Amino acid sequence: MAVSSAGSGGRRGSSMRLSLNDPTFRAIFWQIAVIGGFVLIVWWLISNTLHNLEVRAIATGWNFLSREAGFAIGESIIPFEPENTYSRALLVGILNTLRVSIIGIVLATILGTFVGIGRLSKNWLVSRICSVYVEFMRNLPLLVQLFFWWAMFQDAFPGPRQALQPVPGVFFSNRGIKIPIPAEHWVHGWMAAACIVGIVAGVFVRRWARARQATTGQQFPVFWASVGLALGLPFVVWLFGGAPVAMDWPALRGFNFQGGLTLTPEYAALLVGLVTYTGGFIAEIVRAGILAVPHGQTEAAAALGLRKGPMLQLVILPQALRVIIPPMTSQFLNLTKNSSLAVAIGYPDLVSIANTTLNQTGQAIEGIAVIMGAYLTVSLSISVFMNWYNKRIAFKER
């Protein structure tokens, strides 16, 4: 009798006993214990570190950021000289990391999607090639693959004087891949603006097409119209700008090429390595996503008379995406973090530059903090975006 009344009292939560058998007390007790323990450990780590730094007479703080870096960086998308500061050097590193990650994510997604769909193909040869590709890529360590690609770009290609020229103006040599680009011209800025105007116009076309469908029933090829606007408007601007066709051709001067766009062996090796490796994983995710949509969905859509295209666009893909997005997020994050292996093949990414910085300044804690802060920011941004997208397309079940 007494037991049952005590039990019901506890369930109602009207009174709390100072006993570990009381659920409310137990919950509070353990929370305080865990938080307290955590604070103690952090305090111990910090005080220990501060003490050791003092004993070894290492200056702490962020003053080094405004000092002169004094080292050169192999490649950069913003101007950089050894006289520039450490903070600019680190910025170069972050930009280099972003440059390989963002392009890598886009290319790996495209490659992975094709290979994933290819593995489901009824064509024996296509599906086998895709299977072999996937198994090969995910069963070899990424670092080994990066060394392989670097050796390919570094040693397998001839010197600049004997550079391969598969297409006139494009050169493959051990100094990297050289591609001609349009020579600088004032119209390029306007073309970029026209492209943005085209994309915005595409949004309005989409709205207009919906309104028209609602009243007349006619469909409008919104996608191709938008692509046309985004590419056509810059083209028109280019025509009005006098249609400049001057190109910046790479040319051999002395020991190396000048002009044009350069993909260094390091960048090319890192990009190809990351894309082919991550593409293998993405292929499996895409395949799993498509297989996860029940066959009944295809049948129902077919029975309603939907053709292959709209069926894929309106029924299969929206459902496959729900399965694909969460593991895809992980792969995007993996690719971004794996880009730090750049340090092994000499591509000046953030880790590589931060390493040099902390070697020169001795400020290891700050250096590591910069690396962690930068990766956390990038990774969390990807995460937040992908989670938002995932939530937006989630099923509503109750």
Add this chain to the structure above:
Amino acid sequence: MSAVKAAQTTEAPMIELKKLNKWYGEFHVLKNIDFECRKGQKIVVCGPSGSGKSTMIRCINRLEEHQTGDLIVDGIELTNDIKNIEAIRREVGMVFQHFNLFPHLTVLENLTLAPIWVRKVPKKEAEETAMHFLKRVRIPEQANKYPGQLSGGQQQRVAIARSLCMKPKIMLFDEPTSALDPEMVKEVLDTMIELAREGMTMICVTHEMGFAKAVADKVVFMDKGEIVEANEPEPFFSNPQNERTKLFLSQILNH
């Protein structure tokens, strides 16, 4: 009644299967099937599992491909020609055992998807039609919910409404009540009976013999890939001719 039926026999059948054969690898699923369905007829197909009854009706809208024989729907011969397949699918609605509603779309979007994309109906009109059919299956208040939020019986009624929105001339039902809890079978059968009374041409694979007695013009019994017996419901149930039919009926009616 018989006069009406006699008049109908002069018309060409809506669906005609002639010497239809189908194999899954070595397994002969459909053996020389001859079958026809006239306009307005309601035909119930029954038989033990694995007898080929689902496969037969799934051949009619090309969810399964037959290997030999002819299949003609509403005057259109079903061949590999994608135009013919599309034309037939526009005329033939289908209701599945597991509903197969699109879970990422609301009920209303499920109903308007095909009219908008296949029949090119304006969205407003498609939505009005959808609401009309939702009222007919008595769940207009669920229009903006998702399939996952409905009961099995409600989902199957949405599936029926979804097919009707395409204004089909023929409705195929592939065991529409087999996946439902017992208390939901009636609401779906009531919807189907109502549809039958309005004159829809229907072919229905089902074990609901009460439904067969109530609305069927003809009951077809299949076993091992063959049509064993076909008759009007009254003689079919009271006086089956074939031994296999007798055995099957005794198994499903006596409990």
